[in-house]
Amino acid sequence: MPELRKDPVTERWVIIATDRARRPSDFVRHKAATINRQFCPFCPGNEGKTPSEVLAHRDGTGANQTGWSLRVVPNKFPVLEIHGDLNREGEGLFDKMEGIGAHEVVIESTDHDTTLADMPERQVEKVLWAFRERMLDLKRDKRLQYVLLFKNQGAAAGASLSHPHSQLIALPVVPKRVIEEVDGAKNYFDYKERCVFCDIMRQESKAAVRVVTETDRYLVIEPYAARFPFETWILPRVHQSHFEDIDAAQLENLAWVLRSTLRKLDKVLERPAYNFVVHTAPLQEPHMQHFHWHMEIMPKLTNVAGFEWGTGFYINPTPPEESAQFLREAGLG
Amino acid sequence: MPELRKDPVTERWVIIATDRARRPSDFVRHKAATINRQFCPFCPGNEGKTPSEVLAHRDGTGANQTGWSLRVVPNKFPVLEIHGDLNREGEGLFDKMEGIGAHEVVIESTDHDTTLADMPERQVEKVLWAFRERMLDLKRDKRLQYVLLFKNQGAAAGASLSHPHSQLIALPVVPKRVIEEVDGAKNYFDYKERCVFCDIMRQESKAAVRVVTETDRYLVIEPYAARFPFETWILPRVHQSHFEDIDAAQLENLAWVLRSTLRKLDKVLERPAYNFVVHTAPLQEPHMQHFHWHMEIMPKLTNVAGFEWGTGFYINPTPPEESAQFLREAGLG
Numbered sequence: 001m002p003e004l005r006k007d008p009v010t011e012r013w014v015i016i017a018t019d020r021a022r023r024p025s026d027f028v029r030h031k032a033a034t035i036n037r038q039f040c041p042f043c044p045g046n047e048g049k050t051p052s053e054v055l056a057h058r059d060g061t062g063a064n065q066t067g068w069s070l071r072v073v074p075n076k077f078p079v080l081e082i083h084g085d086l087n088r089e090g091e092g093l094f095d096k097m098e099g100i101g102a103h104e105v106v107i108e109s110t111d112h113d114t115t116l117a118d119m120p121e122r123q124v125e126k127v128l129w130a131f132r133e134r135m136l137d138l139k140r141d142k143r144l145q146y147v148l149l150f151k152n153q154g155a156a157a158g159a160s161l162s163h164p165h166s167q168l169i170a171l172p173v174v175p176k177r178v179i180e181e182v183d184g185a186k187n188y189f190d191y192k193e194r195c196v197f198c199d200i201m202r203q204e205s206k207a208a209v210r211v212v213t214e215t216d217r218y219l220v221i222e223p224y225a226a227r228f229p230f231e232t233w234i235l236p237r238v239h240q241s242h243f244e245d246i247d248a249a250q251l252e253n254l255a256w257v258l259r260s261t262l263r264k265l266d267k268v269l270e271r272p273a274y275n276f277v278v279h280t281a282p283l284q285e286p287h288m289q290h291f292h293w294h295m296e297i298m299p300k301l302t303n304v305a306g307f308e309w310g311t312g313f314y315i316n317p318t319p320p321e322e323s324a325q326f327l328r329e330a331g332l333g
Numbered sequence: 334m335p336e337l338r339k340d341p342v343t344e345r346w347v348i349i350a351t352d353r354a355r356r357p358s359d360f361v362r363h364k365a366a367t368i369n370r371q372f373c374p375f376c377p378g379n380e381g382k383t384p385s386e387v388l389a390h391r392d393g394t395g396a397n398q399t400g401w402s403l404r405v406v407p408n409k410f411p412v413l414e415i416h417g418d419l420n421r422e423g424e425g426l427f428d429k430m431e432g433i434g435a436h437e438v439v440i441e442s443t444d445h446d447t448t449l450a451d452m453p454e455r456q457v458e459k460v461l462w463a464f465r466e467r468m469l470d471l472k473r474d475k476r477l478q479y480v481l482l483f484k485n486q487g488a489a490a491g492a493s494l495s496h497p498h499s500q501l502i503a504l505p506v507v508p509k510r511v512i513e514e515v516d517g518a519k520n521y522f523d524y525k526e527r528c529v530f531c532d533i534m535r536q537e538s539k540a541a542v543r544v545v546t547e548t549d550r551y552l553v554i555e556p557y558a559a560r561f562p563f564e565t566w567i568l569p570r571v572h573q574s575h576f577e578d579i580d581a582a583q584l585e586n587l588a589w590v591l592r593s594t595l596r597k598l599d600k601v602l603e604r605p606a607y608n609f610v611v612h613t614a615p616l617q618e619p620h621m622q623h624f625h626w627h628m629e630i631m632p633k634l635t636n637v638a639g640f641e642w643g644t645g646f647y648i649n650p651t652p653p654e655e656s657a658q659f660l661r662e663a664g665l666g
Contacts (some may be wrong), residue, residue, distance in 0.1 A: 002432030012509050079348050079648050092536045094557045099335030176345050177645035203425045224427045312510035315412050
């Protein structure tokens with residue numbers, strides 16, 4: 001009998017097909033590496049082909065030249081633009097505003113052919129450091145209400161360039177899904193006077209069936225009401241609502257945890273395309289007792305079809321207990 | 334400057350790229366016809382390979398034999414099962430229940446190689462009639478709270494068999510996205526004492542920039558805050574909350590409207606893969622003054638990536654005003 005499970009934060013129901021569970025080998029793989037090799041604006045020597053960098057990790061070299069190990073540049077084709085006014089206005093019963101915001105690219109390495117999973121741990125740490133630095137900088141612009149940090153790995157996951165990179169979009173509104181998640185967590189807090197994510201971690205750590213990895217600072221789990229096969233969450237053990245409040249020791253450990261998690265997924269699913277997204281509290285809000293930042297990694301293994309679009313109701317053919325076991329057995333720390 | 338637009342019902346913000354709008358020829362086409370031809374359980378002669386039919390359009394022939402023009406059968410691999418009890422229970426802080434429900438397939442034609450767009454209008458009408466009949470029947474089971482009617486056309490849209498078919502999933506809970514849409518419409522109604530969908534139709538019909546087709550009974554539009562390029566909605570002009578309340582004249586006209594809309598999309602986008610979903614009021618609720626059923630058609634032209642998953646915040650590279658114009662200029666009624 002399939003099972004319906006409810007996400008305790010968003011109250012989203014998910015169908016988990018417990019009977020005919022799909023194993024890693026059952027998925028038609030959307031290979032990560034299907035983007036044609038052509039001129040790459042992110043490769044060293046082509047610094048002039050990107051907009052001017054807003055952040056870089058360099059050993060004494062000048063901006064927009066070679067000699068970097070990581071660069072952050074505005075997206076050449078931004079979905080939002082930083083200059084201008086919001087100009088909120090109506091159009092009959094509709095509402096609109098100008099597309100003010102920021103859209104930046106974190107060029108994660110000089111090596112065109114590597115991936116976040118294959119980089120040295122120290123390089124992954126630089127990427128996470130860049131995320132934090134950019135968030136702290138964008139936070140000073142009071143028009144910006146939310147920063148979304150995400151990565152599309154592989155063409156099937158939406159990447160249009162194969163050079164390893166992640167993205168950051170700063171928005172003038174808090175997205176609906178974030179409001180839902182924050183409100184859901186607030187409802188739980190109002191009732192229990194505890195953070196729902198802290199409670200989930202306590203329960204999951206004890207039950208151990210959906211745990212992938214535990215360190216002193218992070219818990220990696222397959223969530224109870226996972227929407228997708230091998231959906232994986234990384235949660236900091238310490239209660240922290242804003243990703244940008246992460247300290248140096250946390251950053252260092254997160255680099256290890258993220259890299260090891262991606263390597264496990266790469267091993268079990270044969271280098272799948274995937275997306276990851278950092279869920280963090282709204283930028284201009286003070287620390288929240290009820291919200292807890294975390295990363296969500298979603299391998300692209302199934303086609304999302306009309307059912308999911310129409311309802312926000314997901315069908316997951318792989319129980320998270322099974323995917324957790326596959327990932328634990330992958331070893332790699 | 335890109336534009337942020339808010340959906341007046343769900344309050345979802347969408348980024349519309351008004352500057353570098355993508356035209357139909359810019360999309361990498363996910364062709365509908367990429368499913369291998371092999372043994373087809375939906376073709377005439379293979380009636381024994383499906384579970385027993387629950388509804389059919391036949392000229393005097395017996396059930397589960399040839400001589401049909403449309404069949405509805407339970408899905409052989411259902412995501413939910415009709416027998417059993419819900420058994421709602423907790424698991425620490427989590428909630429679950431048994432996967433009770435129904436999952437049926439509407440086999441739309443005897444012709445393996447046709448599509449809903451290419452069938453005679455009378456056959457499309459039979460498909461819509463089957464939707465209504467099945468909903469009315471499932472409504473008698475008081476455990477079922479919602480029926481989702483949808484179609485995945487083409488492998489890229491999630492279809493695993495190419496024989497023309499649509500699906501119906503009856504759920505023991507009202508999905509979150511439906512609650513959101515109904516609640517959003519209720520908020521509007523409480524404030525204005527008018528149905529938001531009726532208001533949208535009045536405004537769109539007058540402005541005419543996002544209208545694709547109008548008949549006495551339906552309005553076809555590209556929605557103001559379209560999430561996807563060429564996202565297309567069909568709305569009944571008369572206020573009606575439940576799809577299953579549709580009458581014979583409405584059914585007949587909807588067959589024409591749906592077929593002509595799919596033909597326009599086929600012409601402009603060269604037979605794209607697509608999903609459609611019927612948004613209707615919860616099954617066991619009485620008529621609602623504030624909710625209005627409609628169909629949403631979503632061609633599969635772009636990859637949905639981490640950004641969309643993380644935020645429910647969509648980036649649409651084609652303004653609905655432009656897609657509406659392309660579809661109007663396609664002719665075909």
